[in-house]
Amino acid sequence: MPQNAAFKGVVYLLLAQLLIWGLLPGLLVESLPLDVVEGAYWGREWQWGYYKHPPFPAWVLHLFYSTLGDMGPFILSQLCIALTLYCVWRIGCRLLSCEQSAFGVLALMGVYYFTWPSMEFNHNIAQMPLWAAAVLLFHRAITDWRYGDWLLLGLVAGLGLLTKYSTLVLLAAMFLWLLWRPELRKELLRPQPWVGVLAMVLLFLPHLFWLMQHEFLPFSYFEGRSARAVEQGWSAWGALRFLLVQLIDHLPLFILLLVAGFWRRSYWQKPDSNAGFILFMGLAPALLTVIGAMITGAGTRDMWGTPMWNLSGLMLASMIPAEVLRQRQRPLLWAFGGFLLLLTVLMLLFVGFKDQIRDKPSRTGWPDEALAQTLSQVWGEHTECPLQLVAGQYWPAELLALELPGVSAVPESDLRLAPWADVRWVAEQGMIEIAEGDRPRWDKTLAELGDWDAEGQFSVPWPRLPDHEPLTLSWRLWLPHTECVD
Structure with a gap:
């Protein structure tokens, strides 16, 4: 690990970025972002699966939220970014010079997914460190063929599948690499890889049983998302559009390199001889996603690319000589430092004042505490049961x-x-149903409960827009049919 001032500058810059983005948003929001609320609630129910996704991110998110409150999800999200950067650093040091590895880490902060979307922890963010760790362990496993590395790879792959099924794309890329390299292909009959496969299967098995018991609910959700993407014209050329969006998500990185002076042809070289692994693992998941979408006619979603670009910085680093990176240390730090400072200021304005700026309530500006208190009062007016x-x-x-x-x-x-x-x-304990607005169209999914016992509505002012039209919720409730249990 290099100890020069440039490397320390990269570390300090990234630490400041991660600390600010992890600590301050939780102090500024009134309520949590959409995906965070969903995940934190799911985790509280401790299921082996949920109707949209596998369970692992929800479990971890619940632990952070229950321990640290509103700050917990933001800290968890930046912790995922930090772990991803660490794994990328380790991969780079195995295959490139340490100067190139440091650049590969810094360059990722110019990739869209590593900054703005990281404010909202979700399954995409949760995948990032698991994918990076899996690639690191995969390279260690195929280099040294130790049982421990294959076992750890299997466990990380299992956690990846318990995070999001798209981990299969990464596993497919790994399998193709094994088939493509003759010296590795002949080693597939050795027991080490199958130890990893066994660990992965055993870890995923409880979720598989859950899927069978619940009619594979997450796959229905995936089909719905894919169908909506197709309806919006994202199928035929949408797969290629996915690649175009991923390229645009790298645009800040390319601009920062130009600002730092990397427009000279003499600063670039053909990829290093060790870069084949990085290039393959860095590009194959996105290409496989596109090929799969084109073959099946399924739609794609832009944010599916979130965990796929952990190696973008290292791919570029393999094309820049270490000597050039040493010469351009200061311009690189100034360019990325200025960019991250600008992003941080915009983030603080966005999180703290976006409702006032847009004159429109946002999800993170909901009066959650006031709503909960009022709903409890409504329920308490009709029954003493909790x-x-x-x-x-x-x-x-x-x-x-x-x-x-x-x-x-x-x-x-x-x-x-x-x-x-x-x-x-519901019959024993009762239930209250809510809907936004004063003229709700109640869903018929609860028709089997029969007629409700009471209905009404209440309004609560927006905390950041007190002069704005208040938030109105309509409600109807079914009272308990049994005595209350203390």
Whole structure:
């Protein structure tokens, strides 16, 4: 690990970035972002799966939220970025010079996914360190063929599948690399890789059982997302559009390199002889995604690219001589430092004042505490039994469930999406359903519960826009049919 001033400058710059983005947003928001609310609530139910995704990110998010409050999800998100950068550093030091590795890490801060989207922890962000760790362990495994490396790779791959099924794309890229390299292909009969496969399967098995018990719910969600992408014209040429968007997401990086003086042809070289692995693992997942979408006709979503570009910086680093990087240390640090400072200022303005700037309420400006308190009062006016179930659109229902201890949510008012609840429980404990606005169109999914016992609405002012039209929620409730249990 180099100890020169330039390397220390990279470390200090990234530490400042990660600390500011991890600590300050949690102090500025009124309520948590959309995906964070959903994940934090899911994790509280401790299921082996949820109707949209596998369970691992939700479990971890719940632990951070329950321990650190609103700051927890933002800290977790930046911790994922930090772990990703560390794994990328280790990969670079194995295959390139340490100067190139340091540049490969710094360059990632010019890739869109490593900055702005990292404010909202979700399954895409959770994949990033797991993909980076998997590539690192894969290279160690095929280099040294130690059982421990293959076992760790299997465990990380299993966690990746418990994070998002798109990890299969990365595993497919690894398998293709093994088949492509003759010296590795003949080693596939050795027991070490199969130890990793066994570990991965055993780790994923409980979720597989959950999928079988719940009619493979996440795949229905995926089909719906893909179908909407197709309806929006994202299928035929949409797969290629996916690649174009990924290129645009790298545009800040290319601009920063030009600012730092890397427009000279003499600063570039053909990729290093050790760069084949980096180039293949860096490009194959996106290309496989596009090929798969074109073959199946499925739609693609731009944010699926989030974990696919961990190696972008190293791919560029392999084309720049280490001597050039040593010469251009200062311009690089100034360019990236100025860019990150600008982004940080914009982030603080966005998180703290976007409602006022746009004169429009945002998800992170919802009065969650006031809503929860008012909803509890409404329930308490009709029964002395504790409120245990809130149904409705998944955002407000799960947001209120997070704020109300001991309360579970029924997203989209659909009991099929809430394995922790059923009709019998609703009949025994009662439930309140909510909907935005004063003229709700109640979903028919709860028709089996029969007529409700009371209905009404209430309004709460927006904390950041007190003069704006208040937030109105309509409600209807079913009272408990049994005596309250203390």
